[in-house]
Amino acid sequence: MKLYERFGEPGYHTSIITTFGVDFDAYENIALARLRGAGCTNNILITDGRMLTHALGGASLPPEWAGRHYTVSGVTNAGVFHPKxxxxxxxxxxxxxVASANMTASGLAGNLEIAGLHTxxxxxxxDQRVVSAAWRFLQRFLDRRQSAIAHQLDWMIARAGWLRDAPAPDDQPADADVSLMTTGGAVGIARQFLRRIDQPVERLIAVSPYWDPDLTALSVLSAALGAPPIALVIDTDNGLFPRDALQVLPNAQAYSLKALTDGRFAHAKILxxxxxxxxxxxxxxxxxxxAALGADTWAGNNEEACTYRRLPPGALVKALRISALLASPTSVADIRAHAVEEPLPLPELAAANPGKFEARYDVLTWWPPALPFAEQARxxxxxxxGGVLAATLTPYEGGDPSMRRYRITGTEERPAFARLRMADGTQSPPAVIAHLDLVRDALRERRTMHAExxxxxxxxxxxEGLWLLEALDILENAEAAQQAAPVTKTAPDTPTPTQDEKPGQMLAYDQFIAGRKLRSDASAIGASSLSGSELSLVRGFLNRILDLERTTPASEEVGNNALLASFNRGDETSDGDGGIEQGGEFNTVPDEEPPPSIDERRLRRAQAHTTRAQIVQAVEQFNSRIAKAATGGRVTSIDVLRLRAMIMVVCAAGSSRDEIGNDGKGRKETSLQVLPLSGDENWPRLLGRVLFAFFGGNDPAIRHVLIDxxxxxxxxxxxxxxxxCLCAVQICLAMARRHKAHAxxxxxxxxxxxxxxxxxxxxRDELEGTGTGAVFERLxxxxxxxxxxxxxxxxxxxxATVKTMFAGT
Incomplete structure (x- = not known):
């Protein structure tokens, strides 16, 4: 198979890829691009920790999307982290x-590799047991302390209940024709393999690019199998095979891969x-x-993963097309002398590891390495x-001693990497910062046709138009349908400076406001409660049309009664749902000359009446929804977004005329404006009803808004x-002062x-600040x-209202 072509196949929402070495350019442009194009948006890359440091230190082009579109983790163990x-x-x-290929350009498209597919x-x-066994194996290397990874895993399981319920890997039958053999237990891969062989071995074929200098692992296999003939299929020209050690295995014969490699590096590993x-x-x-296979009493010290298959005799030799080369042995003299390669500086790379970093909006979490220099590093x-951000990091006191947290101020730009500056001026290689909200935003399943x-x-x-409320409903319903199971929080949430709150709480709005931490600067990184939701697209639309796009007691009871009486129309639209089914909405039709005919005027009035009825019905439905949510004590951020959309729809439909369809002299208006200034269905009263639904009553709905x-x-x-909301209530007040009918x-x-x-x-700084002020001004x-x-x-x-509120403060 061409491994890279498999990444473009649809049907999967999550990928976890493991590799020893990594080439970020190859991963992002060959693998990730195809995965995301096929709808696989939840992606995790796991690599050897020292090789990750190596790649980020300059051995690879730096990643562009790490920590944003996917997470990357490094694993450090006694040997090397080597599964593919x-x-x-x-x-x-x-x-x-299950493959032999690293996530590099040569591994994906250059080397001679082997891969097996289990679907x-x-x-x-x-095959399901094999997939389940792989999931059990992978969980050992996924650090749930990191919130981004924990969220990715929970998101995956919520959309793959079958994996959670699949048989445990231990249920793989001992006589199964296929199974996954991995490290991590007391029994190494060699012993697992040998246990499956229940007949005398007539020949052992070994394909490998790397060997023990004295062929120890091969000798162990040979002895355990009764010293059968051994065929060593090798690249005779690369100098990686220890030819002089062949004397310890008189039953072994070398065979050249030259006819198959065509100049490529032979990197496949097969027994x-x-x-x-x-x-x-x-x-x-x-x-x-x-190190990879282990022996009778030693499991090895690498982390590895292999597939075992029981196949008909000769099946794989035929599939690999190596029958001909196995008929022509190679003499020892034709094998290039063993050239000892310069080893990778793994100890030095481990000593340069700057640790792990994660950001949750403007809070940076650092898990420092257990190295002396970390204590004094900045x-x-x-x-x-790769440029240095002029940001300030203010540490939080207390908390888990295994991690440190900092407040990021002084920048609006999201940092991609973090590195350590030592006391002597030297610096560590950079580490990727995983941004929880950005990773969460990247997670999307394929949309339905309606959602698309x-x-x-x-x-x-x-x-704006009624279509906006419909789009909001469609996206909300599609997102709800994707939730096959609740996504539970398993990772610690953003801490307070004193670490005195429980993580993962949903706080009622008043409770949240009372306990929130004050920002000390206007350039702090902002957060959205819609992060990770398709509904953020609705927010994006509203900001775009306002040119705000960024990637962004007893006395009360009397007042409540007066408000309710003022905004209660006392009647309902008879068939608002029927009107919506007919498809009426805001149609942008510019006024044209010559003036419309009498029939055209009648048609426009009828259309305006239908659309007006739909808007009135939408307001009533909105009010009922909010009342129900408030009664249940759970008003969500989507309800708050719906409030914003509802206000903008009513404002967009508002007219300065007392009567819609009056074509006499006056301000020129569009067919969008179907709500008159006067009458029972006037826009000021509708706006008041929308606002009252959220802020009115003895127990206003806003108090039940839940914030993480x-x-x-x-x-x-x-x-x-x-x-x-502030702009809407000021518009209503201004109209009431100007228009006698609304006095x-x-x-x-x-x-x-x-x-x-x-x-x-x-x-006050929020009411007058650039963020809130810009929205108010644009509206x-x-x-x-x-x-x-x-x-x-x-x-x-x-x-003036803000000034009065804070007079004397």
Whole structure:
């Protein structure tokens, strides 16, 4: 097989790939690009820890997407971390590729390698047991202390319940024709292999690029099998085979691979024990060395993974097309003398390891290496291009002694790497920083047709409309359908400076506001509670059309009753659902000359009436949804996003005219504006009802908004919604002051204004800051004039309200 072509096959949402050495350019442009293109967005790369340091220190081009589109982990063990697995999981099954190839350009497309494919469904089978065994093996190397990796694993299991319920790897029958043989237990791979051979071996075929200098592992196998003839299939020209050691194995004969290599490096590792009834085959990552295979009383010190297969006699020799070369032995004289390669500086690389790093928004977590220099080292944050960020790291006190946490300030740019600057001025190689929110954002399953259509419309549209609420519903339902099981938190959350809160809590809004930590600078990295959700696309649309895109007591009861009476229309749309089914929505039709005919005017009025009824129905449905969520004590960030969308839809539909369809003189308006200024279905009253649903009543819904305590401050998406609410209530107040028909609403709107500003609980710097202020300003500029208002009047009232709130502070 061409290994790299397999990465582009669909059906899997998760991949875990292991390798000894890594070439990030090859992984990202050959493997990752194909994986993501096929819908496999949850990707983890595991490599030998020293080789990871080696690659990041300059042996490879630096990664562009590590810690953002995928996570990368380094493993350090007594020998080397050497398995080459491609583990992929989907809802309907999984597959495992056991190979000899590293995740390098030569491994993927240059060397002569071997790979075996195991594909399974949700039904029990031998291959499913192999996939399950691989999952058990891989979990040993996945550090759940790192929140990004823990989230990736939980996300995978939530979408592959069959893997969680699959038979345990220990259930692999001893006589199975296929199984996975790995290190990590008391029995090495060699002993596992030998136990499967139940007949006299007529010939042992060994293919390997690397060998013990004295062929110890091969001698152990030969003795255990009764010294059968041994065929050593080698590259006779590369100088890697210890030809002088052949004298200890008189039953061994060398055969040249030259006819098959065509100049390529032969990197495949295969053992074939031929018996009269079957061929017992072992292939994968293990070279024919003691470190990889072990012996009777020693399991080896590498981490390896191989496939065992029981095949019909001669099947693999035929498949590999090596029958002809096995007929022509090579003399020892024709084998190039053994040239001892300069070993990789593994001890030096281990000593240069800067540790592991993870960022959760503006909190950096560092797991320092157990090395003396780490105590005095200073952390430097780097960009993707390798430049040093002018950021300040403020340490948190206390907490788990195995890790250190820092607050990142002074930059809005997300660091890609971290390195250590020593007291003597020297520096360590960089390490990848895994960003929890960015990794979470990268996780997507293939969308349904409806979700894809909604996504495309969010990318193409430039105007609000009922379609926006429909798109929000579609994406929310599609995301809910993907949740086959709840995703549980297993990793520690972002700590407080005193480490005195439980991790993973969902806090009610008032509780969150009371306990949040103040930001000390305006350039801190912002967070979104929609991170990892398809609903972030709706937020992105709303920010795009506002040009805000960034990758972003008793007295109360009286007031509540007055507000409720003011915003209650007392009637309902008779068939709002029917109108939605008919497909009516905001159609952007510019006014044209000559003036429309009488029939055209009638049609437009009918269309406007239908769309108006749909908006009224949407408001009622929104209010019912929020009331139900508040009663259940669980108002989500999606509900808050829906509030923002609902407000913008009503504002976009608002008109400065008292009656829609009046084509007399006046302000020129578009067919989007179907809500009149007067009448029962006027836009100020509808806006008031939307706002009252969230901020009104004795137990307002905002108090039941739940925020993950991973956020150190109000998430950016909530701030954008609160700014939208502030702007909406100021627009309503301005209209009530200007329009005589709404003069009676001035007091209710003033009461609502007070509640909105008080309940959102923002500080003065947040109310006047660039983030909230920019949203307020853009909304005012977008809607004030088209609603017959003056922008300055709206913004001045907001500024005055804030000043009054904080007078004397």
């Amino acid at each position: 697995l491609v583990f992929q999981i989907g809802r309907k099954g999984g597959r495992l590729i 399974c469904t949700v039904e029990a089978s031998d 074939i024990a031929e018996t009269a009834e079957a061929d017992h085959v072992l292939f994968g990552s293990a070279n024919c060395t003691m 952390i430097e944050l780097l960009t993707v291009a 259509t909604a996504t495309q419309r969010l990318a193409d549209e430039t105007e 305590d991973e956020h150190r401050d109000v998430p950016a998406d909530l701030l954008e919604t609160w700014a939208t 009676g609403l001035q007091k209710p709107f003033a009461l609502l204004e007070e509640r909105v500003y008080r309940l959102i609980g923002l500080r 005012t500029g977008r809607f004030a004039e088209r609603l017959g208002l003056v922008s300055k009047e709206v913004t001045d009232r907001h500024a």
